[in-house]
Amino acid sequence: MIRLGLTGSIGMGKSTVAKMFAAEGVPVFDADAAVHRLQGPGGALVAAIEARFPGTTGADGVDRQRLGAAVLGDDAAMKALEAIVHPAVGAERARFLAEHADSPIVLFDVPLLFETGGNRAVDKVAVVSAAPDVQRARTLERPGMTAAKFDAILARQTPDAEKRAQADFVIPTDVPLEETRAAVRAVIACLSRPTGR
Secondary structure, eight states, rough: OOEEEOOTTTSOOHHHHHHHHHTTTEEEEEEEHHHHHHHHOOOOHHHHHHHSSSSSTTOOOOOEHHHHHHHTTOOOHHHHHHHHHHHHHHHHHHHHHHHHTOOOOEEEOOOTTTTTTTTGGEEEEEEEEOOOHHHHHHHTTTTTTOHHHHHHHHHHHOHHHHHHHHOEEEOOOSSSSHHHHHHHHHHHHHHHHHHOO
């Protein structure tokens, strides 16, 4: 089994690319989706997050806007949140691997792959990338996003150029969708060769 890590900064189109891998039959572990489940209504992490960050949860689980406001720009708060979330996501990941033990390739969709050291737990890394103006325009279209919030998020992420430099594959998303899909298929073809290179 080849463990492929998929990452990319905010607004780069990573979710779209992950869906393309899934459409090609590659099992995908979506770290963000796991976090949403764990923090959603009745989620396993809701009580621990409320205890550490009072007023950030409700009937629908974690209020991501309130939690974001509580941790963004506060390194100690962010580390405390990560200490709650990361072990639970690790357990979900282990279950995913057990379920897909026979798959030749599995994909780990992890936004902060390099930032959390997750790149050491995969065999290859694919980075989703787009031009900075495309990235900014996409991100600012999101509900509740502001230029200041976008800049604060970017400041916590490894710069795109560094991610591309460390990647085994770079998948462009500021091109027509079919070109992005062709890049995804090329990665799968490359990893499906006997050497995986």
